[in-house]
Amino acid sequence: MNLPNKITLARIFLVPVVMLFLLVRFDFGVLVIGTFKITYSEIIATLIFILAASTDGLDGYIARKRKLITNLGKFLDPLADKLLISAVLISLVEMQRLDAWVAILIISREFAVTGLRMVAVAEGQVIAASKWGKLKTVIQIIAVCSLMINNFPFYFIGLPFSTFAVWAAVIITLFSGYDYFAKNKHVINF
Template identity: 55%
Template sequence: MNIPNRITISRILLIPLFILLMSIPFQWGEWNIGDESLPVSHFVAALLFIIASTTDWIDGYYARKHNLVTNLGKFLDPLADKLLVSAALILLVETGAAPAWVVIIIISREFAVTGLRLVAAGEGTVLAAGNMGKLKTATQMVAISVLLLHNFPFSFIDFPFGTIMLYIALFFTVLSGYDYFVKNWHVMRDSK
């Protein structure tokens, strides 16, 4: 197993720890940040999420630079991203930081694109992510990170940056999904 695939697997292995830190009410204390309080366990979970999100860029860059792109990596990388983002968004709904309807739309788009990729793979075609998808991922990661941090550092000025970024991420999620289906509709149309 090559280094990029090991990095991707490490991202997957961080997800249960992230979920535990967000779900179990550890009594590690909390910090007051503006009008908000940030439990230390949520801060640690947010750091884990940020680290895991960063490994998404690192493994892809390393694989392309050193010509280590594999079918296993093509499968694991988007799976790791979807698991990480889905887990974070669902936990943000549970904490009241994200509206459920936004999360449902984002996760539904991910299922739809995954379905299209599966149909394409069955036809022997690999559908790569485009620039719009990368923009979607970046806005999602920023929104989720800030919301996990209870809107820190913007909570000091009472500016809902995390919520605004979530709606921007929603916009790019829908737009990139539309773009992905328009560009690749031939896969569905021409499938056997």
């Protein structure tokens, strides 16, 4: 197994670690600043999530640079991304920091685009990631991180940054999904 695929697998293995620190209430203590509270386990979960999310670009860069692109990597990379984002979105719903409809929309778009890609592959075509898809990923990661750390540090100035980030994630997620289908409608035979 080559290095990019090992990095992708590491991202997959980090998903349950993020969930563990995000959902299990360890007695590491609570950071309290005035009326703001966040557990240290949530901070650890966020840092692990950032580490895992940052490996997405790294594995792709190494694979392209060293010409190590494999079919396994093409399969695992988007799977790892979807597992990581979906698991955290569902956890944030459980923690009551995210409305369920938001998680459902984002996860549904991921399934829809994955389905489109599977149909394309069956017809011998590859649908590459678009600039909108890449932007969607970055905005989703920002939104998720802001929710995981409970809008820190924007909480102190009364700026609902996490709310803005979530709305931006929803809008760009839906637009990028539309973009994939509009540009690849020839793949779907009605």
